[in-house]
Amino acid sequence: MGGILWAAGEEDLDYTKATTIRVPEETHFHQVVLAEDLDEPTELAVINNGDVLIVERKGEIKIFKASNGTTKLAGKLEVHSEEEDGLMGVAVDPDFQNNKWVYLYYSPAGAELVNVLSRFVLKEDLIDMSSEKRIIEVPVQREECCHT
Secondary structure, three states: OHHHHHHHOOOOOOHHHOOOOOOOOHHHOOOOOOOOOOOOEEEEEEOOOOOEEEEEOOOEEEEEEOOOOEEEEEEEOOEOOOOOOOEEEEEEOOOHHHHOEEEEEEOEOOOOOEEEEEEEEEEOOEEEEEEEEEEEEEEOOOOOOOOO
16 A cells, blocks of 8 residues: 555645547447358467468368458368367467468367467468477366366
């Protein structure tokens, strides 16, 4: 409390001097549908050229092409998609323009009880599955009890 009182000072505060940035009016925005008929999309990542990667929980990775407004399959991971597991996240590397790295967080199919954060290379709008580099493995339970 002493810190707050010190920061506020001993004089009465003049709240008329407190201002915020104006919030833009709703008419300044418009909704654009990138893709339809998706199957449990979980996340998206915008690439610096305006293209958008969209991941679905059951393992499909799609790419929306800003240049022509189409969406196509960029890859598919074999995932454990029971309970709430599956392909949960996507991120584009900050230096994507040079290295073409994409990060995916997913639950591998099979008996392995981990979720994985892996790095992949996106080549000509396709995820190169052979380029996978596992970065982190997170031990998990695969029972009817837990959130991903």
